[in-house]
Amino acid sequence: MLDIEDLHVEIGGKEVLHDINLHIGEGETHVLMGPNGSGKTTLLRAIMGFAGLTLTEGRITFKGHDITRIPLHERAKMGMGMLFQRPPTIAGLKLGKLLEVTSGGDLKKVEEYSQYLHMDNFLDRSINLGFSGGEIKRSEVLQLMIQKPDFVMLDEPESGVDLENISLIGNAIAKLVDKDVHIVNRKKSGLVITHTGYILDYLDADFGHVMCDGVFRCHGNPREILKVIKTSGYKECLACQKI
Amino acid sequence: MPENIEQMEDLSSTEKDRLAQTGLEVEMKNRSGSFFQVDQDIRQAASLEKGIEVLAIGEALRKYDWLKDHYWKLVPRDKDQYTKFVADQPDPRGFVIIARKGSRTVYPLQACLFLSKTPVQHVHNLIIAEEGAELHIISGCASASYTKTGSHVGVSEFYVGKGARVTSTMIHNWGEEISVFPRSAALVEEDGVFLSNYVCMQPVRKVQMAPVAYLKGKNAIARFSSITVTTPGSYMDLGSVVHLSAEGASAELLTRAITTGGTLISRGMIEGEVGHTKGHIECKGLILRDGVIHAIPEIKGNVVDTELSHEAAVGKIARDEIEYLMSRGLDEGVATATIIRGFLDVKIAGLPDVLQKQIDAAIDAAEKSGF
Numbered sequence A: 001m002l003d004i005e006d007l008h009v010e011i012g013g014k015e016v017l018h019d020i021n022l023h024i025g026e027g028e029t030h031v032l033m034g035p036n037g038s039g040k041t042t043l044l045r046a047i048m049g050f051a052g053l054t055l056t057e058g059r060i061t062f063k064g065h066d067i068t069r070i071p072l073h074e075r076a077k078m079g080m081g082m083l084f085q086r087p088p089t090i091a092g093l094k095l096g097k098l099l100e101v102t103s104g105g106d107l108k109k110v111e112e113y114s115q116y117l118h119m120d121n122f123l124d125r126s127i128n129l130g131f132s133g134g135e136i137k138r139s140e141v142l143q144l145m146i147q148k149p150d151f152v153m154l155d156e157p158e159s160g161v162d163l164e165n166i167s168l169i170g171n172a173i174a175k176l177v178d179k180d181v182h183i184v185n186r187k188k189s190g191l192v193i194t195h196t197g198y199i200l201d202y203l204d205a206d207f208g209h210v211m212c213d214g215v216f217r218c219h220g221n222p223r224e225i226l227k228v229i230k231t232s233g234y235k236e237c238l239a240c241q242k243i
Numbered sequence B: 001m002p003e004n005i006e007q008m009e010d011l012s013s014t015e016k017d018r019l020a021q022t023g024l025e026v027e028m029k030n031r032s033g034s035f036f037q038v039d040q041d042i043r044q045a046a047s048l049e050k051g052i053e054v055l056a057i058g059e060a061l062r063k064y065d066w067l068k069d070h071y072w073k074l075v076p077r078d079k080d081q082y083t084k085f086v087a088d089q090p091d092p093r094g095f096v097i098i099a100r101k102g103s104r105t106v107y108p109l110q111a112c113l114f115l116s117k118t119p120v121q122h123v124h125n126l127i128i129a130e131e132g133a134e135l136h137i138i139s140g141c142a143s144a145s146y147t148k149t150g151s152h153v154g155v156s157e158f159y160v161g162k163g164a165r166v167t168s169t170m171i172h173n174w175g176e177e178i179s180v181f182p183r184s185a186a187l188v189e190e191d192g193v194f195l196s197n198y199v200c201m202q203p204v205r206k207v208q209m210a211p212v213a214y215l216k217g218k219n220a221i222a223r224f225s226s227i228t229v230t231t232p233g234s235y236m237d238l239g240s241v242v243h244l245s246a247e248g249a250s251a252e253l254l255t256r257a258i259t260t261g262g263t264l265i266s267r268g269m270i271e272g273e274v275g276h277t278k279g280h281i282e283c284k285g286l287i288l289r290d291g292v293i294h295a296i297p298e299i300k301g302n303v304v305d306t307e308l309s310h311e312a313a314v315g316k317i318a319r320d321e322i323e324y325l326m327s328r329g330l331d332e333g334v335a336t337a338t339i340i341r342g343f344l345d346v347k348i349a350g351l352p353d354v355l356q357k358q359i360d361a362a363i364d365a366a367e368k369s370g371f
């Protein structure tokens, strides 16, 4: 699904990601952990193709195509999607109107999914304007359910979400990455940033990665990594000599 | 050039389309009355609603002597050269709408002012809603496709009686060399509501206006909304003025302005003259291509306990908003248009659905032409 080779990324002339290599196969869900400011969001934004960062070296391949230089919306059309940690507010543009456009006018689907995520009362509201933390995440998941990406990146989907909403969002996200499909037929892939690991109760992740200061410090079993981080914090990873 | 336009139906399809863009229903569907004036000729003045009259102003002034207490009572004859010009006309043109006590229009009344051949079209309109009446008016003003130059001067005086409700929606579709000078004022009595909406998304040489509302009765409400796109070569100087002169009176002035190269001046003035009054001005502007948006919001409080505020913002579409939509699969052009459409998408509280749809349609048309 996704291959990243020797990727270096700069923001404002400063290198933020150094020599990143990552392979995500079809049907796999990967987890990305790491302290604040380590470069996790930047990696997702580089994969998605946002402006404001420069890829100085390396290559990103998606579904067998080199996408390193192609624009953001074309990557989305090829089947990439992203849940934003902090999406922008768009005053005036109604959530329902955006979903109407992205669903290609399939209002029935918009209605069905928005009911499922308890967002039906938000369709007439400006996108993210005055939304609470949980509402923002539900709106993000709703947009992704309509978009149906084959590869979805989730930037801290559970931060700011209360316990009741976390199961709603967790179950919806699990569907986004085909967790309701038998492993043999599972096609969709995901890359999830999490600090707490709560989301892992809903999606079994196949691989875990720890990023510190713009480099991968560790790859392995996501539950094992989480256990270490929960007991000793990231300093264990920084001290780790295994890599 | 057509020889003679008798009825709206006689217009060519090009002209009908231009009028339809201003919200006019040539077939009168969903309309409860109509006034049609081509240049200086009044072609139609009719109401289908009981208790509501639509008359040519000359006829109305002859028929009802009491109208002289309303004629030139809100807009001074000598306010400026344009009102003087209208006042000097020996034979006034325009319409009078009288909604008797408790009457209401289910569908809006439409007024169509069409500039065809004359260099200057002048009108003087009186709109009177008596106690408890409800009146919705849509005025479409347009020039013929073959009319390249000319000007339109219109005086309108609105009387909103006790507990009455008047909405006036004006959609303009002029030509690049047409200049327009509306002069309007409204008097709103106790519990009366006056909503005034202005939409102009098509080229015009110059529009200059600053309608005034006098909220003289307790709890009177005025709301002015203006949604405009100023194209290259267009100059619009739009303002609205509200005097909060009775307890409980409140006003809101709302502007959404886009420039694609023209100049827009957005003036707003609310004066709190007595206590327990409220007013808010909101002006948002988007500069899509180099042009001018000049917001001049003014608030003036004269007493304790008048609450007045304003917010104005002028800028461009934020890059992260465009990219957000692009990440959902929209290309840059569609993402930008979707955000602009949202920016202009103002739901005007208290406006009947048919009229909101008409405003939405005018915006849709502008969106189709790519702003």
Ligand SMILES: Nc1ncnc2c1ncn2[C@@H]1O[C@H](COP(=O)(O)OP(=O)(O)O)[C@@H](O)[C@H]1O
Residues within 6 Å of the ligand: A011, A012, A016, A034, A035, A036, A037, A038, A039, A040, A041, A042, A043, A052
């Ligand atoms: N727009 C930006 N301008 C300057 N520095 C940035 C910008 N975005 C991110 N950074 C820097 O890049 C580094 C990685 O940030 P980020 O990817 O957001 O970290 P994480 O998501 O792991 O918390 C941080 O040092 C951050 O300050």
Ligand SMILES: [Mg+2]
Residues within 6 Å of the ligand: A040, A041, A042, A085, A155
């Ligand atoms: Mg982050």
